[in-house]
Amino acid sequence: MSLAGLLLAWYDANKRELPWRQDKDPYKIWVSEVMLQQTRVEAVKAYFERWLERFPTLEDLAAAAEEEVLHYWQGLGYYSRARNLLKGVREVQAQYNGRIPDTKEKMKTVAGVGDYTAGAIVSIAYNKTATAVDGNVLRVFSRLYCWREDNALSSSKRQITEWVLQNMEVSRPGDYNQAIMDLGATICIPAVPRCSLCPLETVCQARRRGLEQVVPFRRKKMAVKTVRVVAGIVQDGGAFLLRQRPAKGLLAGMWEFPATEIADTETDDFGAYRRMMAEKLGQQVEREGLFWQSRHVFSHRQWDIVFYRCRLIKKGDLPAGKNIVWLEPSAWSRLAFAGPHRQVAEKLEKELQNI
DNA sequence: AATCCGGGGGG
DNA sequence: CCCCCAGGATT
16 A cells, blocks of 8 residues: 555544544635644643634634734744734735635735745645645655755755655545655654554654664754843832833743843842833832742743733833833733733732632 | 754654 | 743845
């Protein structure tokens, strides 16, 4: 039997039941594919269900405000995905009258849709012969062909895409693509693959050579920079001071308690914070006590963050613009909080309810 | 080609 | 703890 035959027979018996596999609505496929970018299936499920309750159709999403869209994405990470999805959906609404294109070439021109996502959408929703090469597919095929070069290289991706296409079952392109992903997620996993359960064990060249734990070749990991951050919880009556992060960069556009990065060598962390509050935000604050501290790890950076509860000595005028506001907890629900600030906001809300 | 962009859970 | 995940945009 052909590679695709073995694969699809396995898939038919073992495919995962997932919320976005209930039908082939291209809008739902699109949403799921964007959520799944660099994000595990288990983490996506609940977000996907909530999303579809609020934005059941492409038209509903296209009409939504970005702020609300971000709120429904809060906690999933890579927030540009949400912004680009909204942008892309609006493009399709405007340029294609709300009908999602059925060719990979057209889909790739839409915001937030790259080679992988375009291929996944048209193969799954429209049964078009198109490759969708993600991390799973790279791993599975680099093992099948015992490819000994770094999969991060564009040359590796080009070669593997060619193999994926050569072996494609053209009668079921969507299932073929998803079958490889399911195999990669459950059997052909990164460190120690479960080869004895694999339908492709007999045709896998890495397995034949005993190299299934060596392939794919792993690239060196990047250094993670540690940054100290001080944040303050400043209250005036029932309102707390909140600030929106810049529109570009880390956690773009997300809300947080006013915070500042401080040097490793700084011994008086609150002193640095007090100065920042006075100079940049025009507020005089004093430390009341430690509220919370935590370590937040990003892919390329690490925050060691301390939240101090502050007393407002003298309330000043806030800098012009809408990026910093006094806001009561009842109005927080529509905001998207940045990383660890979300946990602190939830703790504060809980604390206030108990009083 | 290299870097940036989050968060979470598997192993 | 380490790894890396149904990647895309930007430079």
